[in-house]
Amino acid sequence: MAKRIVVVGNGMVGHKFLEALRARTQDYDLTVIAEEPRLAYDRVRLSEFFNEPRPNLSLGTYEQYAGWGVRIVNARASAIDREQRIVRTAHQEIPYDTLVLATGSYPFVPPIEGRDLEGCFTYRTLEDLTRIEAWAQHSRKGVVIGGGLLGLEAAGALLKLGLETHVVEFAPRLMPVQLDELGGRLLKQKLEAMGIGVHVSKSTQRIEARGGRVAALHFTDGSSLEADLVVFSAGIRPRDELARQSGLEVGERGGIVIDEHCRTSDPHIYAIGECALYRGRIYGLVAPGYEMARVLAEHLTGGERAFSGADLSTKLKLLGVEVGSFGDAFAQTPGAREMLYSDFGKGVYKKLVLSEDGRRLLGGILVGDTADYANLHGLATNAVELDNPEHLLIPPAQGGPARAGLPLTARVCSCENVTKGALCQAIRSGCRDIASLKKATRAGTGCGGCVAMMGDVLKEELLRLGEKVSEHLCEHFPYSRRELFDIVRVRGYKTFDALLRDYGRGYGCEVCKPAVASILASLYNEYVLEDAHAPLQDTNDRFLANMQRDGTYSVVPRIPGGEITPEKLIAIGQVAKKYGLYTKITGGQRIDLFGARLEQLPHIWADLIAAGFESGHAYGKALRTVKSCVGDTWCRYGVQDSVGLAIRLENRYKGLRAPHKIKMAVSGCTRECAEAQGKDVGVIATERGWNLYVCGNGGMKPRHADLLAADLDEETLVRYIDRFLMFYIRTADRLQRTSVWLEKLEGGLEYLREVIVEDKLGLGAELEAQMAHHIQTYRCEWKATLENPDKLKHFRHFVNSDAPDDNIVMVEQRGQHRPAYDFERNTLPLPLAMGVEP
Amino acid sequence: MSWVRVCRLEDILPGSGVCALVEGKQVAVFRVGERLFALANFDPFTRANVLSRGLVGSKGERLYVASPLLKHRFDLESGECLDDPSIRLPVYAVKLEAGEVWVGVPVGEKVGT
Numbered sequence: 001m002a003k004r005i006v007v008v009g010n011g012m013v014g015h016k017f018l019e020a021l022r023a024r025t026q027d028y029d030l031t032v033i034a035e036e037p038r039l040a041y042d043r044v045r046l047s048e049f050f051n052e053p054r055p056n057l058s059l060g061t062y063e064q065y066a067g068w069g070v071r072i073v074n075a076r077a078s079a080i081d082r083e084q085r086i087v088r089t090a091h092q093e094i095p096y097d098t099l100v101l102a103t104g105s106y107p108f109v110p111p112i113e114g115r116d117l118e119g120c121f122t123y124r125t126l127e128d129l130t131r132i133e134a135w136a137q138h139s140r141k142g143v144v145i146g147g148g149l150l151g152l153e154a155a156g157a158l159l160k161l162g163l164e165t166h167v168v169e170f171a172p173r174l175m176p177v178q179l180d181e182l183g184g185r186l187l188k189q190k191l192e193a194m195g196i197g198v199h200v201s202k203s204t205q206r207i208e209a210r211g212g213r214v215a216a217l218h219f220t221d222g223s224s225l226e227a228d229l230v231v232f233s234a235g236i237r238p239r240d241e242l243a244r245q246s247g248l249e250v251g252e253r254g255g256i257v258i259d260e261h262c263r264t265s266d267p268h269i270y271a272i273g274e275c276a277l278y279r280g281r282i283y284g285l286v287a288p289g290y291e292m293a294r295v296l297a298e299h300l301t302g303g304e305r306a307f308s309g310a311d312l313s314t315k316l317k318l319l320g321v322e323v324g325s326f327g328d329a330f331a332q333t334p335g336a337r338e339m340l341y342s343d344f345g346k347g348v349y350k351k352l353v354l355s356e357d358g359r360r361l362l363g364g365i366l367v368g369d370t371a372d373y374a375n376l377h378g379l380a381t382n383a384v385e386l387d388n389p390e391h392l393l394i395p396p397a398q399g400g401p402a403r404a405g406l407p408l409t410a411r412v413c414s415c416e417n418v419t420k421g422a423l424c425q426a427i428r429s430g431c432r433d434i435a436s437l438k439k440a441t442r443a444g445t446g447c448g449g450c451v452a453m454m455g456d457v458l459k460e461e462l463l464r465l466g467e468k469v470s471e472h473l474c475e476h477f478p479y480s481r482r483e484l485f486d487i488v489r490v491r492g493y494k495t496f497d498a499l500l501r502d503y504g505r506g507y508g509c510e511v512c513k514p515a516v517a518s519i520l521a522s523l524y525n526e527y528v529l530e531d532a533h534a535p536l537q538d539t540n541d542r543f544l545a546n547m548q549r550d551g552t553y554s555v556v557p558r559i560p561g562g563e564i565t566p567e568k569l570i571a572i573g574q575v576a577k578k579y580g581l582y583t584k585i586t587g588g589q590r591i592d593l594f595g596a597r598l599e600q601l602p603h604i605w606a607d608l609i610a611a612g613f614e615s616g617h618a619y620g621k622a623l624r625t626v627k628s629c630v631g632d633t634w635c636r637y638g639v640q641d642s643v644g645l646a647i648r649l650e651n652r653y654k655g656l657r658a659p660h661k662i663k664m665a666v667s668g669c670t671r672e673c674a675e676a677q678g679k680d681v682g683v684i685a686t687e688r689g690w691n692l693y694v695c696g697n698g699g700m701k702p703r704h705a706d707l708l709a710a711d712l713d714e715e716t717l718v719r720y721i722d723r724f725l726m727f728y729i730r731t732a733d734r735l736q737r738t739s740v741w742l743e744k745l746e747g748g749l750e751y752l753r754e755v756i757v758e759d760k761l762g763l764g765a766e767l768e769a770q771m772a773h774h775i776q777t778y779r780c781e782w783k784a785t786l787e788n789p790d791k792l793k794h795f796r797h798f799v800n801s802d803a804p805d806d807n808i809v810m811v812e813q814r815g816q817h818r819p820a821y822d823f824e825r826n827t828l829p830l831p832l833a834m835g836v837e838p
Numbered sequence: 839m840s841w842v843r844v845c846r847l848e849d850i851l852p853g854s855g856v857c858a859l860v861e862g863k864q865v866a867v868f869r870v871g872e873r874l875f876a877l878a879n880f881d882p883f884t885r886a887n888v889l890s891r892g893l894v895g896s897k898g899e900r901l902y903v904a905s906p907l908l909k910h911r912f913d914l915e916s917g918e919c920l921d922d923p924s925i926r927l928p929v930y931a932v933k934l935e936a937g938e939v940w941v942g943v944p945v946g947e948k949v950g951t
């Protein structure tokens with residue numbers, strides 16, 4: 001019989017152990033005893049639970065566990081019988097040959113009077129957060145006791161929940177373990193600027209109740225603070241009760257004593273993660289826990305790996321403030337020298353600790369700017385010899401910071417413990433992008449903080465190998481998007497199949513199919529659901545709506561310029577009511593209707609079209625909206641009719657497919673209420689005409705638009721926009737917004753101006769003609785679809801039944817509804833057994 | 839094995855998929871040229887029944903469907919996830935007879951929800 005391993009605890013480290021073990025062997029019969037009501041989730045990202053949309057934090061799926069052959073026992077382990085080698089739960093006895101304790105830790109709640117009152121919480125599990133969220137709904141003021149790393153996270157969460165938020169810290173500064181006095185002071189200043197009350201050097205004496213609920217905190221110095229919600233975050237304590245009670249060796253201040261193979265004082269029992277004590281030390285971070293998990297997996301399969309302690313360096317973003325602390329941050333090495341840079345005005349503080357001879361970096365503290373963290377941390381861990389350490393704080397005018405030169409032993413990913421050398425090895429054996437590097441080395445799959453650094457290493461190594469970073473669209477087309485566009489345009493290809501036959505290889509994929517479909521649409525503007533084109537489209541374009549996380553769709557009718565009549569508003573309301581859709585005003589000045597099932601889409605659109613609406617192309621890489629401000633029609637400052645122009649522009653360019661989405665806006669005066677300078681094309685009224693701005697962006701990396709031409713009359717304005725858009729469509733990469741395109745365009749803005757305004761390439765007329773063709777051939781795609789019964793038959797969930805998808809479950813929220821989260825469903829919708837072959 | 843007729847071949851555009859209801863199960867059926875494939879319609883990463891609406895692609899010789907939600911790729915023949923081989927979707931027998939598409943279910947297999 002296979003040897004039985006029983007794991008107690010299915011937290012982050014317990015999960016990692018199962019994964020690491022299964023990656024090495026199929027032997028062993030595996031059971032996990034898990035007390036929380038769900039499989040392991042990413043506790044490090046716990047606070048993201050309060051994000052909208054609520055992220056999926058699970059680390060493992062039931063399918064995966066089934067695939068690994070892991071039996072899951074949902075219960076708390078209550079005792080270990082070491083003699084008989086049995087673990088007990090309330091209802092079961094589970095025998096083991098090897099037992100692994102991965103029970104983590106629990107939040108420490110200081111023995112303060114009133115700590116059990118209603119309204120007092122800890123911050124460790126999803127259940128904690130659910131309870132905090134519910135209580136916050138009828139609270140006004142929240143206080144976190146503890147100003148360490150987790151306390152500040154909890155404070156961020158309370159802020160997100162809309163509470164007036166305070167942090168109370170016993171030490172004289174925030175994050176006393178990671179930061180020094182100045183760093184703590186800057187952090188305090190930043191939190192206060194966000195409206196968080198920070199109270200340091202305060203010790204809580206008792207919590208006062210009113211009507212059985214939390215009402216106020218009283219401190220030893222006689223002061224007090226009102227509060228109706230209190231979160232304790234005063235440190236963690238290892239969950240070693242099973243070990244204690246069965247007589248395993250535990251540390252004086254808690255923690256199950258382990259050796260370098262994670263073995264406890266009983267050779268059949270191991271402990272990993274936050275419950276384990278190695279050389280007098282508990283590691284409250286996930287990376288050392290993961291390392292223990294890997295060490296143990298190797299040890300059980302005959303490997304040599306040993307645990308040798310870990311580094312407690314941290315880099316995080318707390319409430320939007322970047323904070324990093326690494327190595328000997330407090331200059332405790334004899335002779336160590338400190339070097340400081342601080343600019344509280346800019347909100348930056350950096351301290352580097354150098355060796356006595358000033359040639360090596362030992363550690364440091366960064367607040368407000370951690371861009372160089374990975375590099376600095378690497379230099380410190382690897383004791384790299386430095387010529388000009390001061391350049392690390394203030395880079396010389398040229399050359400930038402000493403980024404390259406990281407030795408191969410430098411650790412790039414601390415979550416998965418991957419060195420630069422391992423990455424380079426993977427690149428040499430064929431990895432050419434981040435995705436494949438992640439897969440080969442697992443770097444970047446933890447907190448994700450190292451991905452930018454991985455990109456640098458990738459580029460550096462490819463350069464060293466004498467390769468250029470490939471611009472090929474994918475394995476099927478050895479061309480860039482721009483080259484393909486020219487091939488299609490010059491040779492007149494009309495279908496993907498013909499292009500693939502002559503210029504590609506293989507079958508195509510989810511990258512090249514939509515890219516070519518978009519090129520064809522930009523050039524010929526044929527109906528996107530033609531039989532030859534439909535199978536190329538991403539699902540959004542295929543069904544002319546935006547797919548949501550549960551497989552339903554959202555519907556966005558076009559509302560040009562954001563102007564809408566009361567009749568049309570009513571019509572939208574009626575459609576929403578009739579089909580039970582969730583409604584929301586979008587950031588693009590129109591209305592989104594969510595929760596439409598595939599088979600409802602044609603009915604919804606029939607009603608919308610009857611009320612005078614057209615497709616809004618929210619699903620396409622196409623023109624989205626032309627935002628407007630109210631302009632001189634009403635506004636006392638307005639100098640032109642910005643709404644009128646916005647409507648004309650939106651109607652001109654609607655349906656235009658492009659490498660990425662295109663957004664525009666028109667403002668009626670320089671106050672810029674339409675935020676035109678954050679758009680791909682922005683127009684601002686002047687006394688003498690219109691100023692044209694291009695290549696702005698909101699979103700992930702905002703970019704201020706550049707002025708391309710000033711004081712234009714409408715005709716010239718439109719001519720320039722025609723040329724600009726078509727030039728972008730011809731030359732940009734796949735999924736490249738105009739902002740990034742311009743940054744990469746050789747010659748930059750000056751060159752762009754020469755092409756568009758001065759027509760230096762003599763392309764002007766051709767680009768305008770191409771746009772004219774688009775405008776003449778525009779048709780509302782939904783209208784075309786409703787007229788085509790052949791196409792309509794694809795709009796149903798089943799090809800052989802009219803039944804709807806029974807996996808779509810809605811729950812109520814704020815008077816409307818939304819798709820249920822997994823944990824809100826009674827049973828997990830596992831539709832099929834695993835690994836079936838008939 | 840019991841066979842269920844689900845649609846005619848022309849109901850599936852070449853290079854795309856449809857979802858069929860087969861004895862209570864949702865099965866995604868794909869047509870690549872004249873070849874047919876059938877696998878579960880359920881995307882285990884997003885827990886939504888959407889795979890039939892994904893794009894079909896190839897990686898080397900392997901044909902796969904990319905989920906329309908988060909783009910995880912599943913081998914059309916084996917059901918294996920290309921991005922995480924520990925995950926494998928159920929696959930079904932499928933055949934073409936006189937222009938009609940049939941999906942096979944092993945007799946006695948438990949009917950899922």
Ligand code: SRM
Nearest residue numbers: 546554585586587588589590618624697698699700701737
């Ligand atoms: C609905 C809406 C949010 C809302 O409720 O307000 C929205 C929703 C989505 N946005 Fe957005 N964005 C919406 C306005 C915006 C805005 C604001 C604006 O346009 O003024 C921005 C910043 C401006 C900009 O784009 O520069 C914005 C920046 C993004 C980005 C980042 C783009 C970038 O270049 O950085 C993405 C991701 C992407 O496109 O790759 C994105 C992607 C998405 C997607 C498509 C994500 C997805 O794939 O599911 C969302 C789906 C829409 C749906 O299902 O209907 N959305 N998104 C807004 C629709 C506006 C509309 O009427 O069409």
Ligand SMILES: Cc1cc2nc3c(=O)[nH]c(=O)nc-3n(C[C@H](O)[C@H](O)[C@H](O)COP(=O)(O)OP(=O)(O)OC[C@H]3O[C@@H](n4cnc5c(N)ncnc54)[C@H](O)[C@@H]3O)c2cc1C
Nearest residue numbers: 009011012013035043044076077103104273274284285286
């Ligand atoms: C809000 C928050 C933010 C954090 N941020 C970071 C960060 O940015 N970086 C970082 O490195 N770390 C961070 N951490 C710490 C990190 O989450 C832990 O280091 C990690 O989760 C430890 O993993 P573990 O498996 O040892 O313990 P846990 O993840 O706590 O798992 C232990 C599991 O065992 C279960 N269990 C315990 N006893 C029993 C029993 N008797 N029977 C059955 N089950 C039992 C518990 O219910 C739990 O599910 C954060 C933690 C929190 C709470």
Ligand code: SF4
Nearest residue numbers: 629635638668669673
């Ligand atoms: S941009 Fe000018 S015209 Fe438009 S609303 Fe603002 S102030 Fe008024």
Ligand code: FES
Nearest residue numbers: 413415446447448
């Ligand atoms: S450092 Fe966290 S994933 Fe690499």
